[in-house]
Amino acid sequence: MEFVINGRNLEISDRFREYATEKLDKIEQLGDKVQRVDAKITKELSARMADTSLTVELTVLCRGPVVRAEASAADKFAAFDLAYNKLLERLRRARDRRKIHHGRHTPVAVREATADLEPASTGQPLYLETRADEVEPTAAASAPADAYESPNDLPAGDSPVLIRRKVFSGASMTLDDAVDNMELVGHDFYLFVDSATGAPSVVYRRQAWTYGVITLDAKCAEGTEEPREEVLAYRATEAVASA
Structure with a gap:
């Protein structure tokens, strides 16, 4: 399994690289024949975003669909832990889907699956309560870190509006x-x-x-x-x- 880690607007220390490498075993266990794990750490230079100045994006390339997670924090270790926990949860979800596709066509009963859950609050709608616990990134915020270059990276012409095209295979x-x-x-x-x-x-x-x-x-x-x-x-x- 290949592990690629790189930083934007910051250097990756050996200590952080070792810390991230130690987490790979769990990813490989949950993933479906993991081929590569990409880690991108981006530092936001704006002082107004000090609490979320470090963003870690983790991407797992395996035999199945691409699995990805992203999180931001004031410290790159904290941001990595947040993204790593999200990634593990999504890898578990993908593993459960594989079990069903491989012949286990009996879903878990709703009563059994929700037995350990706390009753939902009646004070506010469920989707508001859920979003308060974890706010998912918007489509723009969840784009890859390299999707936006320097403001001076303008195409031919003098227009300040940039349109960046990315072409993917139509699966x-x-x-x-x-x-x-x-x-x-x-x-x-x-x-x-x-x-x-x-x-x-x-x-x-x-x-x-x-x-x-x-x-x-x-x-x-x-x-x-x-x-x-x-x-x-x-x-x-x-x-x-x-x-």
């Missing part, structure tokens, strides 16, 4: 798998090609633990079909198969 997958992959990388949206329709689509997180998906349909653009809406159940096919 074909089901809507359920797209939701899983979005949660594993910690983003608020995820682009994919719907294997059921062959159409480019984007799934995104909504409030109250629900999701939305937008699909581009050439037939609608041509006028041969009308735009439509539908409500789908997550993993409905697996639930029927296990019944």
Whole structure:
């Protein structure tokens, strides 16, 4: 397994490198044949962001989908621990999904899965209470650290507005798998090609633990079909198969 660590606006000390390397065993145990782990540490030079001046981004490249976590703190060790704990949780989630796909089609009963949970507070909506515990990064904040260069890095011309294009492979997958992959990388949206329709689509997180998906349909653009809406159940096919 390859481990790559680099810093932006700061040097990586041997002590921090050793500290991060000691954590790799747990990642390799939870991951599915981990090939590489990338760690990026970015220091924000603005004095107004002293409490979150250090950002650690961890990315695991393995046989399955990419798993990613990011966190910020005033100290790079604290930021690493926060990102590392998020990463382990997402790796466990991916491992549980693999167990179901490999033949264990009997989901855990809701009563059993929620037996140790505290009752939800009735003083405020559940999604507000959840966000108070852990605020997920927005789509812009969760972008890779190298997505933004110096303000002086302007394209040809004198426009102050930058548009940075990144091209990725259009992976074909089901809507359920797209939701899983979005949660594993910690983003608020995820682009994919719907294997059921062959159409480019984007799934995104909504409030109250629900999701939305937008699909581009050439037939609608041509006028041969009308735009439509539908409500789908997550993993409905697996639930029927296990019944």
